[in-house]
Amino acid sequence: TVVSYLPGAAPAVTTLESEIRRIFDLQRETALRLRTSTAEERIAKIKRLHDAVMAHREAFYEAAYQDFKKPPAEVDLAEVLPVISEAKHAMRSLKKWMKPQHVWPTSLTIGLKSWVQYEPKGRCLIISPWNYNVNLCFSPLVSCIAAGNTAILKPSEMTPHLSALMAKIIKEIFPPDEVALFEGDVSVATALLALPFDHIFFTGSPAVGKIVMAAAAKHLASVTLELGGKSPTIIDADADIKLAARTLMWGKYTNNGQTCIAPDYVYVHASVKDAFVKECIAVIESCYGKTAAEQMQSPYLARVVNERHTQRIHNLLADAQQRGARVLCGGAVSEKDCFIQPTLLDNIPADAKIQSEEIFGPLLPIIPYTDLDRVIDEINAQPKPLALYIWSKTEANIEKTLKRTSAGGTCINHCVVQYAHGRLPFGGVNNSGIGSAHGIYGFKAFSHERAVVRTRFMMARTLFPPYTNFKRKLLDL
Numbered sequence: 001t002v003v004s005y006l007p008g009a010a011p012a013v014t015t016l017e018s019e020i021r022r023i024f025d026l027q028r029e030t031a032l033r034l035r036t037s038t039a040e041e042r043i044a045k046i047k048r049l050h051d052a053v054m055a056h057r058e059a060f061y062e063a064a065y066q067d068f069k070k071p072p073a074e075v076d077l078a079e080v081l082p083v084i085s086e087a088k089h090a091m092r093s094l095k096k097w098m099k100p101q102h103v104w105p106t107s108l109t110i111g112l113k114s115w116v117q118y119e120p121k122g123r124c125l126i127i128s129p130w131n132y133n134v135n136l137c138f139s140p141l142v143s144c145i146a147a148g149n150t151a152i153l154k155p156s157e158m159t160p161h162l163s164a165l166m167a168k169i170i171k172e173i174f175p176p177d178e179v180a181l182f183e184g185d186v187s188v189a190t191a192l193l194a195l196p197f198d199h200i201f202f203t204g205s206p207a208v209g210k211i212v213m214a215a216a217a218k219h220l221a222s223v224t225l226e227l228g229g230k231s232p233t234i235i236d237a238d239a240d241i242k243l244a245a246r247t248l249m250w251g252k253y254t255n256n257g258q259t260c261i262a263p264d265y266v267y268v269h270a271s272v273k274d275a276f277v278k279e280c281i282a283v284i285e286s287c288y289g290k291t292a293a294e295q296m297q298s299p300y301l302a303r304v305v306n307e308r309h310t311q312r313i314h315n316l317l318a319d320a321q322q323r324g325a326r327v328l329c330g331g332a333v334s335e336k337d338c339f340i341q342p343t344l345l346d347n348i349p350a351d352a353k354i355q356s357e358e359i360f361g362p363l364l365p366i367i368p369y370t371d372l373d374r375v376i377d378e379i380n381a382q383p384k385p386l387a388l389y390i391w392s393k394t395e396a397n398i399e400k401t402l403k404r405t406s407a408g409g410t411c412i413n414h415c416v417v418q419y420a421h422g423r424l425p426f427g428g429v430n431n432s433g434i435g436s437a438h439g440i441y442g443f444k445a446f447s448h449e450r451a452v453v454r455t456r457f458m459m460a461r462t463l464f465p466p467y468t469n470f471k472r473k474l475l476d477l
């Protein structure tokens with residue numbers, strides 16, 4: 001049961017399903033009204049969200065620490081800053097985005113004026129994962145509001161302090177007929193997915209992405225699916241090893257490897273493998289400490305989100321070791337503390353589970369190679385990843401890797417920062433996602449691109465019978 005929170009109404013105890021239905025029905029009228037909302041009105045709402053996130057910064061640190069000891073600097077970097085940047089970008093650009101786009105006529109439509117007009121999709125559902133629960137719920141909300149929609153949000157239940165804080169903020173700044181938030185697990189998501197939303201924006205695993213898409217298909221709701229998977233990484237023979245180790249370790253161990261675009265496994269040219277591993281170990285030690293005890297105390301290393309995930313990652317490690325994998329550094333685990341040391345592994349057999357499952361934790365397989373073409377073939381034998389990274393100075397190798405593989409996004413001589421560039425589309429391909437987020441791409445995800453054609457004066461009657469030879473020649477086939 002839940003308590004309804006319609007302002008002005010006496011609180012009524014209802015079932016969760018009926019409360020969800022009530023809010024969804026309530027949003028119908030509002031969605032129709034918002035069709036005619038101006039850029040200024042939408043910007044004012046985005047500003048409210050922006051200000052509330054800034055005002056609750058300390059509370060976000062506290063909640064994220066309680067959930068999985070996430071360092072405050074990483075809360076700023078990966079939860080607060082992306083929402084604030086998305087909001088600022090939308091507030092600055094919205095008038096331009098909303099402008100109808102003039103389209104030149106074709107030979108068949110000379111004399112007609114045509115344009116693309118961005119209309120709101122209507123009632124939208126946003127479901128977020130736990131690993132960046134605030135960012136991945138509130139950043140799409142910015143795009144959703146910018147496009148003129150209503151929203152129901154369902155953050156992940158796995159970081160409960162953060163989702164409770166998000167619920168409090170949303171309740172404070174939006175009426176539920178515009179934006180509402182339901183906390184809860186799969187059962188809440190399932191109840192929401194039964195409703196005929198106009199658009200569903202889901203961020204999470206490919207397995208749940210398929211469930212979401214199947215639910216959307218029942219109502220032919222459009223979807224944006226921001227999914228995950230295994231993101232491969234290549235360190236070429238001539239890569240700047242210091243730079244590669246520094247940037248890669250940062251991208252991997254931010255959020256303790258629980259990042260959708262974290263490097264999942266690394267191909268290192270055999271000629272530089274030892275130097276690279278040595279450098280990576282030095283970076284890990286300088287950032288988080290030398291021993292497991294020091295690393296467990298490190299204020300800069302988040303924990304694994306819960307014991308279930310710690311066990312899952314521990315099993316991946318144990319399975320790999322049983323099959324002959326070697327621990328190059330790290331390897332200590334304390335399941336009750338949700339702690340796994342930053343761990344580099346090599347000698348991993350092809351049948352180890354760690355080779356097929358998204359790791360989503362602090363283990364990093366290192367795979368030596370000598371032939372880039374074989375690496376590319378192996379990457380292409382896997383589902384298309386969300387990210388692919390290459391560190392190299394050889395343009396031909398960079399070019400070959402870019403052209404012969406497919407990935408949601410790529411960094412050359414860096415990692416993870418493709419997410420931070422708000423003017424680039426962020427999304428996956430097939431198994432790693434459908435559609436894009438951020439900036440104008442997010443605005444378009446929540447908009448319908450409506451084609452409009454307008455007659456300005458009576459056309460020459462080329463289109464209409466009788467279809468004389470002369471008219472048919474005019475068609476210029």
Ligand code: NAD
Pocket residue numbers: 127128129130131132136154155156157158184185186189190193203204205206208209211212226227228229259260261358360386428433
């Ligand atoms: P998840 O798919 O388990 O859960 C995501 C959301 O879906 C949660 O809100 C959860 O309550 C809900 N959910 C879970 N099971 C459901 C079901 N059967 N039906 C309907 N809803 C359900 O993902 P997670 O563990 O929270 O996050 C990790 C995954 O998300 C990884 O695969 C990661 O790569 C991916 N991810 C992708 C991005 C991206 O931007 N592409 C960002 C972060 C995480």
